[in-house]
Structures are given as C-alpha cells and as structure tokens.
Amino acid sequence: MKLKTTYLGTVYQFSSLKDLFAKANEEKSGDRLAGIAAETVQERIAAKQVLSYLTLQDIRENPLLSPEEDEVSRIIEGQINEPTYQSIKNWSVSELREYILNDTTTGEDLKRLSRGLNSEMIAAVAKIMSNLDLVHAANKIEILSKCNITIGQKGVLASRLQPNHPTDNVEGMMASMKEGLAYGIGDAVIGINPVDDSVESVKRLLHATHDFIQKWEIPTQNCVLAHVTAQMKAVQQGAPADMIFQSIAGTEAANRSFGITALLLEEANEMAKVYGTGTGPQRLYFETGQGSELSAEAHYNIDQLTLESRNYGFARYYDPYIVNTVVGFIGPEYLYNNKQVIRAGLEDHFMGKMHGIPMGVDICYTNHIKADQNDIEDLGVLLTAAGVNFIIAAPMGDDCMLNYQSLSYHDVATLRQTLNKRPAPQFEAWLEKMGIFENGKLSKYAGDPTIFSR
Structure with missing residues (x-):
C-alpha cells in the first residue's frame, strides 16, 4: 500500500x-x-x-x-x-x-x-x-422507507415538523404544529425535542401528538426525541409512539458516552415492534452530526467525515425509517463557516444514500458560527436537487428551545414549488382533502392554523 x-x-x-x-x-x-x-x-x-x-x-x-x-x-x-x-x-x-x-x-x-x-x-x-x-x-439513488406512510419516492421532498417549546407547553407546541401542518409540513414525522425527557413528560407529549393525529386522520408519524431508555419506558407504559429515536455515533466509545450500545438499540427496535403504534416495518429514527465523536473524546484520531460515514454503516444494521444529520448544529469547533457546513451537508447526504439508508438533513446553524440564513437556504436548494428524503422545519426557522436556526415551514414549501417536488403521496392526498393543497399546490389557506378550529 x-x-x-x-x-x-x-x-x-x-x-x-x-x-x-x-x-x-x-x-x-x-x-x-x-x-x-x-x-x-x-x-x-x-x-x-x-x-x-x-x-x-x-x-x-x-x-x-x-x-x-x-x-x-x-x-x-x-x-x-x-x-x-x-x-x-x-x-x-x-x-x-x-x-x-x-x-x-x-x-x-x-x-x-x-x-x-x-x-x-x-x-x-x-x-x-x-x-x-x-x-x-x-x-440517482431512491431509498424508500415506511413506518405509517412511505417516503423517499423520486420527486418527493418530505419534512419533519419540529414544534419544540421552551417549557414543553402542550398548547404552545400544538399551535406550532397546526401552523406547520397548514404549510404542508410533517409527512416524515412530527418530532418534538423535549426540555424534560422524563418518562412522564415523554408520555404527555406522545399522547398529545398522537391524539391530534388520530382526530384529524393525518397520515404521518409521531416521535419524542428523548433518550431511548425514556422512550422505551414510556412505550412500555402505553404511550403511543410510532417511532423510537436515538442519537448515534461512529465509535463504540462515543455511543457509550450517549448511554447506548448496539444491544440496547436492538431491544428498542423489538420494543417498537411489540408496543409501538407505527405499522412499520421500519420504526427507528437516528440522528447524527459530524464532530460528535471528537466532542466525546472518542474519535481515535479518525477524521470527522469518516466517523460520520461509520454512523451510517451502524444505522444500516437496524433498518431505520429515517436518519438525519444535524449539520451546523454542534458549532464552529467542528464546522467553522458556511463553506464547511455546505460541504458537510452534501457529504453526509451522499454517504447516507450510498449506505442505502433513508437520509435527511437538518439544515441549520448556531448563532456563533460564521453562517447565516442565506447559506442554509443555499444548502436547502442543493440538497433538494440531490434528492434528500426529508428536511427539518421549525416555526419561522428559529427553534426557541434548542436555540438554533433551521429552515422554516415556508422555506420547505418554497423549495417544493421552486424545484418541482411534492409531499409524500399519502400526506399530499390528506392536504388536498383538508383544502391546504389544491391541484398540487398550497391553497389560500396555507399557513392558517384556524383550519383545525373549524
């Protein structure tokens, strides 16, 4: 050699x-x-x-x-x-x-x-x-995955609706969720990052989202992004979770710093099949991001791109419904500026697709990084052109709980319209039924949460 x-x-x-x-x-x-x-x-x-x-x-x-x-x-x-x-x-x-x-x-x-x-x-x-x-x-690569609905089809840009709230207030979270749904967001998952990841808090948020989804017959999935062990306990106690979530890393030592092992994730997958409300066959959601192994001092002098690729090899073993990299979230210590964030987002998406996993991206940045909204909109265009399975959207592009900037609901709608993409077929049919879409485009009711007060 x-x-x-x-x-x-x-x-x-x-x-x-x-x-x-x-x-x-x-x-x-x-x-x-x-x-x-x-x-x-x-x-x-x-x-x-x-x-x-x-x-x-x-x-x-x-x-x-x-x-x-x-x-x-x-x-x-x-x-x-x-x-x-x-x-x-x-x-x-x-x-x-x-x-x-x-x-x-x-x-x-x-x-x-x-x-x-x-x-x-x-x-x-x-x-x-x-x-x-x-x-x-x-x-080139089409990766289909199914929990309650199927996403990943060519021409589809799915989205995660992220209605986080700084105090886990259900009323505030529901207000954000209604607005997002009214923009056609949420076919990949309605996923909440909780402030309080106790079992009782996870159960409360899962019940709130599940009840709303059931009432309005929304073809989507719910998930609360607490630690996997809290979700497992909540599901065992009857909480309605369509998927179980966990952040993962590219080395065993980094995963242990997250409080997980390969065996624990296998147990979570089996528990989701037995107790979860998702119809499957895929019921896991993983999140990654370049630099996490270095943060955990578990990188073994391996570069962060290669470690990120190892995340996807690890994820592939479990056949997840969705995986996303949170590019730009960890901070300038790992991705310093817009050029590095854009490059990392394209690398991560390509490597995920090449592993055969349903790859999404949280296109985002923190306020102490040398990037701004124009930069992540640029990356949004590039990833949409690259056939990303889903992207994440927060109200007005500002996550008021995690304190970082992402794409907004209307950004996703604009990317779909500009690059001729559609929501997942089952979700789009529901949007048409609700009057949110007309002839494949947003109607005059777009962004109006009072649709759910009729």
Whole structure:
C-alpha cells in the first residue's frame, strides 16, 4: 500500500491510512482541532491523489479502528456482501468514483454495489468528489422507507415538523404544529425535542401528538426525541409512539458516552415492534452530526467525515425509517463557516444514500458560527436537487428551545414549488382533502392554523 507521492516538487509521505484519510478531507475546523488536518492546500491535494490510487481491498485490510476493539467496526464489517466485495475489491477509489458518476450507472446499481462497500470506502470516495459530484450521485439513488406512510419516492421532498417549546407547553407546541401542518409540513414525522425527557413528560407529549393525529386522520408519524431508555419506558407504559429515536455515533466509545450500545438499540427496535403504534416495518429514527465523536473524546484520531460515514454503516444494521444529520448544529469547533457546513451537508447526504439508508438533513446553524440564513437556504436548494428524503422545519426557522436556526415551514414549501417536488403521496392526498393543497399546490389557506378550529 503506497502512502507517498511527489506533488509540485515536494515529497509527501503519510504515516498511515488513518493519517491519509484525515489529510485528504476537505477543510474542517474539527479535524484541525483534533490536530489531524492537512497543514496546507498542497498537502491536502497530495493526500487526495494518494487516496485515489488505493484499492478498496487496501482500505478493508487496513481498518482505521479494529473490529476486535470496537462494536461499530464489527457491525460494519459483518454487513459486507462477500460476492459483491470480491467483484470490486481491486477497484481503486478513483475507479469507484468514476463508476458512481457514470451516466450508465443507475441508482439500483449503486444500491447493489453498496452492499460490497464498508463505511471507510464510502468515506474515501466522498473525499475525492466535488460538491456537484455529491449532488449528482446522491440524486440517482431512491431509498424508500415506511413506518405509517412511505417516503423517499423520486420527486418527493418530505419534512419533519419540529414544534419544540421552551417549557414543553402542550398548547404552545400544538399551535406550532397546526401552523406547520397548514404549510404542508410533517409527512416524515412530527418530532418534538423535549426540555424534560422524563418518562412522564415523554408520555404527555406522545399522547398529545398522537391524539391530534388520530382526530384529524393525518397520515404521518409521531416521535419524542428523548433518550431511548425514556422512550422505551414510556412505550412500555402505553404511550403511543410510532417511532423510537436515538442519537448515534461512529465509535463504540462515543455511543457509550450517549448511554447506548448496539444491544440496547436492538431491544428498542423489538420494543417498537411489540408496543409501538407505527405499522412499520421500519420504526427507528437516528440522528447524527459530524464532530460528535471528537466532542466525546472518542474519535481515535479518525477524521470527522469518516466517523460520520461509520454512523451510517451502524444505522444500516437496524433498518431505520429515517436518519438525519444535524449539520451546523454542534458549532464552529467542528464546522467553522458556511463553506464547511455546505460541504458537510452534501457529504453526509451522499454517504447516507450510498449506505442505502433513508437520509435527511437538518439544515441549520448556531448563532456563533460564521453562517447565516442565506447559506442554509443555499444548502436547502442543493440538497433538494440531490434528492434528500426529508428536511427539518421549525416555526419561522428559529427553534426557541434548542436555540438554533433551521429552515422554516415556508422555506420547505418554497423549495417544493421552486424545484418541482411534492409531499409524500399519502400526506399530499390528506392536504388536498383538508383544502391546504389544491391541484398540487398550497391553497389560500396555507399557513392558517384556524383550519383545525373549524
């Protein structure tokens, strides 16, 4: 395995595959904070060049984090389809990129191919792709998933309605939810981040959303994004949860810092099947984000893009209904500015799709990052063009509980109208029945929550 090259008269020698992966990554403040980033643009280009010539076999046979010491690595390794891998193991990373982008390669081809790839291979090819490459490649892949309804169809842009409230006040949360539904938002999930993640609080919020969904016969799913153990207890006690949620990470140690293990998530999945109200077959919701492993001091000097890809390999094992990366949320220590946030959002979406999972994005930023609303609207356009399964929307784009900026309800409506996207078919039929949509477009009642007071 050659880890050396000469570029513009300078010899670049990389100490290991881990070192090469980190230095081939696009500029990320998190990698610099970890002390593993390329020192110069020239070193980054040299690293990309060396990486492009490595074979998929080189990557598999030199794991960045050994399966013997990490359960995420074991799960990723255990999912590789050997016949598919054997047919492509001698491809270089560059040849994998060419195959992905080739006009004759279909989305179905890529889904079959993905079963022979591990997460590090997918991360490697993302590192040598441009932003437009990432958009074009991801848009080829259609990933359908079903809980109560099916999302992910070509031409569909689904959305999570996020009616958070700073005191978990049900009346305030319901007001935001009604407004969002009146804009056609909420087909992927009505998902609440609670301030109080006690079992009783989770039960109260689940009952409130479920009762409203039942009353108005809304074809969607509910979820309260508390810790998985609180949701499991609530569901056992009869709370109506269509899905169970958990944030995940790309290493076993980082997952343990979240208070989870692979076994716990298997138990949650089984519990959702037995006690949950979702019809399935998929009943899990995972959330990720570049930099979480470094925050937990559990990154093993692996770059944050590669760790994020490992999230998706881990998630794939559980066959979730939805997964989303919260790009731009953790802060400038990991993604410093608009350029880094946009790049990370496109990388994450592509890597999720290449793992065959139903990938969404919370397109967002915090107030101490060098980005603004125009930047996340730009990323919204790019991801919609890339065929993202769903995006997240909060009232006026401002989450008053988590204190960060996301897309608004009307932003999602505008993206659909501008780029010729639709809500999920079952949800759109309900919108037409309610008079919120007319002939596939928002009606004069758009955004009017009094629709639910008639």
